[in-house]
Amino acid sequence: MTQALDTAFRRLDALDLSAIQSTGDWDLGRTFSHLAQGVEFSMTGYPEEKPKLFQMTAGKLAFTVFKLRGRMSHGLDEPIPGEVIGDVSADVGLHRLVTSLEQFRDHTGPLRPHFAFGALGKDQFALAHLMHIENHLEEVRVD
DSSP, rough: OHHHHHHHHHHHHHHGGGGGOOSSSHHHHHHHHHHHHHHHHHOOOOOOOOOOHHHHIIHHHHHHHHHHOOOOOOOOOOOOOTTOOOOOHHHHHHHHHHHHHHHHOOSSSSOOOOOTOOOOHHHHHHHHHHHHHHHHHHTTTEE
């Protein structure tokens, strides 16, 4: 877990918000807020989940494939089912993301099943969060 979270913190810390922009459908604030909610939901519970059968079959398979490839790929304009979509600035969204990762790092309670991947341990969730961040950062361009 430490390695995945350390990598995520380094990657986010290296972002210069004055020199980057989104090339995707979402602006930076929306993207960072989306990522933060994914981290938060791993601790509090996802508002909507895929059926357990999906989680135990296709969801587990997808996570295994992402883990083996070392990268995630998914629709970058698809919200997490039930997430709250709001209009926030890039700096507010990034702060929320970093704060959520710090809370996850320090979290000692049970983790909630991922809405698609199902039950994950803390190390697996840390890797999922890192791969999710990296996937969305593919739509960030340095000016």
